[in-house]
Amino acid sequence: MWKSLVAAIAFLAVGGSAFGASATNKDAETRTLVVTEGGGKTELALAAGETAEFCPTGCFVTMPNGDLEALTGSETIEISGGVARIK
Template structure:
């Protein structure tokens, strides 16, 4: 039983990245996002045409225009010309 539980912990720990959200910047300029995850605030810069993986355990994202979006993980956030779409 202990081996099973240890295996499950390793499996789910390795798979947790699969639930992370991703951000695609389809705009022509870099954007700075404010990420709050588990009470920790971080700024993430996403260059034009680039993608970043964020929020492995859910978070709130503040966009450059001040809008806040809650993400649970697994979503794709596409930003283009200041507006965001969740896919």
């Protein structure tokens, strides 16, 4: 019983993070997204070649060029040439 409970908690912890939006920086320099979620703003700095998951339940994202986009949590953002595109 105890092992089943631990396995279920581990599955939910890993599975929950797999459903967020993701952003990949294909540029040679760091790019920053501003994520607004639950009333709070966070800067997400992505180094060259880095990919990060965020926003599991929806958020607003300010792109490097200043555009504001609403995300549901399943999108992929690709940054290339200083421009972010939602795929």
